Amino acid sequence: MANALEKISLLNPVYFDWKAENGGIHSLGFIAEEVGKIVPEVVNWEDDGVYAKGMDYSKLTSLLTKGIQEQQGQISSLTDQLGELSLNDTGEITLDTSAATYSGVLDQNWMGETAENLTVTLNSTGETLTKVIASADGVFARI
Structure with a gap:
């Protein structure tokens, strides 16, 4: 069925x-x-x-x-x-990186007026692979 x-x-x-x-x-x-x-x-x-x-x-x-x-x-x-996500003391959302891979979509309206950057960490060692810097007007740069 x-x-x-x-x-x-x-x-x-x-x-x-x-x-x-x-x-x-x-x-x-x-x-x-x-x-x-x-x-x-x-x-x-x-x-x-x-x-x-x-x-x-x-x-x-x-x-x-x-x-x-x-x-x-x-x-x-x-x-x-949800169990892989947690909120730390500084208000940042952290992801349990013990799993091998992650994928997802960042909502277009994720930034508030004061947001300056978003750091995406995507490996099991905690090393930052991609740092995305964005401004409130939607300008992005990958580092």
Whole structure:
């Protein structure tokens, strides 16, 4: 079952009112025809294949379980990445350099008005490989 989180994010939970012959009560759920486009296995269709008779909500359990598993994997990965970062006493963010390689993207708006430079250290010995000097107007130089 691939891309469970993607499928879950496409589902559109709604409030609705049952027809009078079905009790007329206010409820919540999904519009079966919409769900059928995302997870057709849970929808029971009329003979015309266009209109839904209903949904078997219990069949969503495995999709939701897989989605939770995928999300837990993402959380674990982010927790590991966060564990490599720490804030020292001077307010600088430091990176645990015991890992062999790092990669990333520096956000275009990383500098405040008073920022003058950024030092990037990218090896396990702590040696500065690249020093990037930038001004508030966006002028960069590599040393």
